[in-house]
Amino acid sequence: MAAKTKKAVVDSKKQFEAISKQFQTFQILNEKGEVVNEAAMPELTDDQLKEIMRRMVYTRVLDQRSISLNRQGRLGFYAPTAGQEASQIASHFALEKEDFLLPGYRDVPQLIWHGLPLYQAFLFSRGHFHGNQMPEGVNALSPQIIIGAQYIQAAGVALGMKKRGKKAVAVTYTGDGGTSQGDFYEGINFAGAFKAPAIFIVQNNRFAISTPVEVQSAAETLAQKAVAAGIPGVQVDGMDPLAVYAAVREARERAINGEGPTLIETLCYRYGPHTMAGDDPTRYRSKDLDNEWEAKDPLVRFRKFLEAKGLWSEEEESKVIEQAKEDIKEAIKKADETPKQKVTELIKIMHEEGNWPYNLQEQYEIYKEKESK
Numbered sequence: 001m002a003a004k005t006k007k008a009v010v011d012s013k014k015q016f017e018a019i020s021k022q023f024q025t026f027q028i029l030n031e032k033g034e035v036v037n038e039a040a041m042p043e044l045t046d047d048q049l050k051e052i053m054r055r056m057v058y059t060r061v062l063d064q065r066s067i068s069l070n071r072q073g074r075l076g077f078y079a080p081t082a083g084q085e086a087s088q089i090a091s092h093f094a095l096e097k098e099d100f101l102l103p104g105y106r107d108v109p110q111l112i113w114h115g116l117p118l119y120q121a122f123l124f125s126r127g128h129f130h131g132n133q134m135p136e137g138v139n140a141l142s143p144q145i146i147i148g149a150q151y152i153q154a155a156g157v158a159l160g161m162k163k164r165g166k167k168a169v170a171v172t173y174t175g176d177g178g179t180s181q182g183d184f185y186e187g188i189n190f191a192g193a194f195k196a197p198a199i200f201i202v203q204n205n206r207f208a209i210s211t212p213v214e215v216q217s218a219a220e221t222l223a224q225k226a227v228a229a230g231i232p233g234v235q236v237d238g239m240d241p242l243a244v245y246a247a248v249r250e251a252r253e254r255a256i257n258g259e260g261p262t263l264i265e266t267l268c269y270r271y272g273p274h275t276m277a278g279d280d281p282t283r284y285r286s287k288d289l290d291n292e293w294e295a296k297d298p299l300v301r302f303r304k305f306l307e308a309k310g311l312w313s314e315e316e317e318s319k320v321i322e323q324a325k326e327d328i329k330e331a332i333k334k335a336d337e338t339p340k341q342k343v344t345e346l347i348k349i350m351h352e353e354g355n356w357p358y359n360l361q362e363q364y365e366i367y368k369e370k371e372s373k
């Protein structure tokens with residue numbers, strides 16, 4: 001047996017207490033829609049506050065419609081977003097057009113507000129390559145399916161921006177499960193070492209498919225993983241749009257001032273299934289837990305806050321709902337009218353012509369022949 005020292009080398013209780021103190025959940029608006037942290041209130045005009053609400057309502061409608069369209073067989077891959085509107089919409093609202101977005105598969109709303117036309121988002125869902133072609137001026141990659149990969153890419157994009165002297169940031173998202181990936185650690189570490197202007201957002205919706213966050217990691221918060229990379233980390237109430245906005249805006253300021261990246265954990269919940277591919281959340285989540293989180297709903301909370309300021313009404317909300325439904329109808333029609341993708345086109349987009357290996361050339365010829373019939 002190894003000899004014991006007289007005093008413990010590590011006082012783990014003290015260590016963890018110190019960490020817990022540093023990573024308390026940042027909140028501005030409580031569940032009742034009351035401001036509990038006036039000093040941290042972000043500077044937003046009434047119009048901007050309303051715009052955040054509009055986008056959250058619109059996104060909730062888009063989620064409901066996407067679920068039905070998927071059930072009707074009119075959409076393919078879809079990862080529900082209800083419950084994550086504050087984390088998604090308010091974080092994106094803190095960005096600028098020149099910022100570069102690297103989303104995960106659940107982050108289609110941020111892409112849409114960054115400029116991806118809705119019909120293209122539907123095409124992405126259907127696996128059509130046109131859904132991955134960002135229009136000119138939309139600084140974004142298409143949603144990443146490989147968990148954590150976008151963290152490495154974000155570090156690279158951010159470093160590129162820094163080298164070019166751009167006053168912009170690279171922003172990426174993953175989930176609680178994503179923070180277990182090697183790519184997550186490599187991305188935040190690299191960006192920290194090079195003081196790259198990146199914002200790493202972790203939407204902690206408590207589950208990675210069926211794995212609860214308590215099983216995912218022994219770390220008490222995911223935000224504290226930033227410490228090992230030498231970068232600031234903050235845990236935010238991810239159902240509070242004002243807190244999310246303030247945290248991302250501050251991280252953006254730091255990044256463009258040359259102070260490097262930030263890791264932001266947003267505590268949220270996905271009300272629906274993991275994706276529409278057969279996941280049944282009732283097998284791993286209790287009704288009580290669902291209720292507990294639904295009581296924190298970002299739309300309800302923000303509606304109360306805006307109504308108290310005389311900035312929101314039922315009519316206003318109905319208008320947004322109608323607009324969203326109309327846009328969705330039009331976008332799905334446009335997606336339906338988009339010519340089906342051809343294998344030959346896919347090959348041409350993926351590989352530079354004239355440089356193809358012989359087997360690809362062969363396949364191209366076979367499909368060219370097939371498609372001409």
Ligand SMILES: Cc1ncc(C[n+]2csc(CCOP(=O)(O)OP(=O)(O)O)c2C)c(N)n1
Binds near residue numbers: 176203
């Ligand atoms: C590298 C990799 N491993 C596994 C998967 C399969 N997979 C898809 S989603 C998922 C769970 C991710 O959970 P989380 O990061 O919490 O994000 P959430 O879906 O909750 O938004 C897994 C394991 C994958 N896509 N990529």
Ligand SMILES: [Mg+2]
Binds near residue numbers: 175176203205206208
């Ligand atoms: Mg998750």
